[in-house]
Amino acid sequence: MSRTVTYSPAYTLVPTYECFNRCTYCNFRTEPLQSPWLTLPEAEKQLNFLQTQGVIEILILSGEVHPQSKRRKAWLQRIYDLCELALALGFLPHTNVGPLSFQEMAQLKEVNVSMGLMLEQLAPDLLQTVHRHAPSKVPALRLQQLEWAGELKIPFTTGLLLGIGENEGDWVETLEAIARIHSRYNHIQEVILQPHSPGNQQSWDGEVFDATKMPEVIAIARSILPDEIRLQIPPNLVAQPDILLACLEAGARDLGGIGPLDEVNPDYPHLQHQTLTEILAAAGWQLVQRLPVYPQYDKWLPQTLQTAVKNWRVNRF
Ligand SMILES: O=c1nc2n(C[C@H](O)[C@H](O)[C@H](O)CO)c3cc(O)ccc3cc-2c(=O)[nH]1
Numbered sequence: 001m002s003r004t005v006t007y008s009p010a011y012t013l014v015p016t017y018e019c020f021n022r023c024t025y026c027n028f029r030t031e032p033l034q035s036p037w038l039t040l041p042e043a044e045k046q047l048n049f050l051q052t053q054g055v056i057e058i059l060i061l062s063g064e065v066h067p068q069s070k071r072r073k074a075w076l077q078r079i080y081d082l083c084e085l086a087l088a089l090g091f092l093p094h095t096n097v098g099p100l101s102f103q104e105m106a107q108l109k110e111v112n113v114s115m116g117l118m119l120e121q122l123a124p125d126l127l128q129t130v131h132r133h134a135p136s137k138v139p140a141l142r143l144q145q146l147e148w149a150g151e152l153k154i155p156f157t158t159g160l161l162l163g164i165g166e167n168e169g170d171w172v173e174t175l176e177a178i179a180r181i182h183s184r185y186n187h188i189q190e191v192i193l194q195p196h197s198p199g200n201q202q203s204w205d206g207e208v209f210d211a212t213k214m215p216e217v218i219a220i221a222r223s224i225l226p227d228e229i230r231l232q233i234p235p236n237l238v239a240q241p242d243i244l245l246a247c248l249e250a251g252a253r254d255l256g257g258i259g260p261l262d263e264v265n266p267d268y269p270h271l272q273h274q275t276l277t278e279i280l281a282a283a284g285w286q287l288v289q290r291l292p293v294y295p296q297y298d299k300w301l302p303q304t305l306q307t308a309v310k311n312w313r314v315n316r317f
């Protein structure tokens, strides 16, 4: 029996923290125009340092410039250029920067080995609460992103944000929607189950999602999603060893990107790699690295990206 858990050695680049949405649980955003954009020379400095740090994935995670803004084009171009730079330095980019137009998504496919967007929750009532001032979080818009990613053959990561005012029936509905779209395109490689974790900056005083409920959510997800979709949980947000292990027993098999700083939840540091390895080993689990694209999708990638991925695979994967 294989008791294997994967993770991706990752580093997060943030093109900008400015965001026109105001999700009330967000600890990341600044007001529009209040965050200088990451420049290419600054990114190059960070990436050069990483070349000796064992990093494979560069996660591009950004606040959002309004689709109708005249700055939108420059914002997307900066994201594209950051991906290109990461590739040139030997890393594999994965971009999650909110909803994109079909053309924008097609453009970013050229420079990403996979992409992501959290579905979060489909429950429409959240538009009256945590998402009242977050037009990017309209459920139909996000479902359409999953469809477009499928049409464009982009290996995709999505997930649920748990504990933002939804109920258990909403989990089922959101998971069924993911399963339905995946059955048409076969492009969802992972589903993240992300417990809402309060931080210093957020305006909403909602509670932390009760981690003891995670195994139950994982079991529900496992029963709804097909076997080929791996379930991801963030070990810095599910840090209690007995709960982390219970999550694995319930069916979680991936710990996501692990890097020096979780930009979305900076108040929750990752366990030391050695500590994590030991906790897992004590229960018979082996922690192994993976790439940000799963092998069955290599053939979907543009030729130059296939070459970059192959280089990593022949060396170690
Ligand atoms: O590759 C992804 N990583 C996501 N990560 C980040 C990643 O997996 C790591 O936890 C760190 O960023 C590693 O430095 C998230 C982390 C959070 O705290 C909250 C949400 C996410 C969401 C994603 C995501 O959609 N895609």
Ligand SMILES: C[C@H]1O[C@@H](n2cnc3c(N)ncnc32)[C@H](O)[C@@H]1O
Binding pocket: 025, 026, 027, 096, 117, 118, 120, 161, 194, 195, 196, 197, 198, 199, 202, 264, 265
């Ligand atoms: C990158 C992803 O991080 C999630 N996200 C944003 N804020 C929080 C928080 N306080 N706790 C957990 N996840 C969060 C959102 O779902 C976003 O899509």
Ligand code: SF4
Binding pocket: 019, 020, 021, 022, 023, 026, 027, 028, 029, 062, 063, 064, 098, 134, 136
């Ligand atoms: S969670 Fe994403 S969309 Fe919402 S305010 Fe934060 S950066 Fe913007």
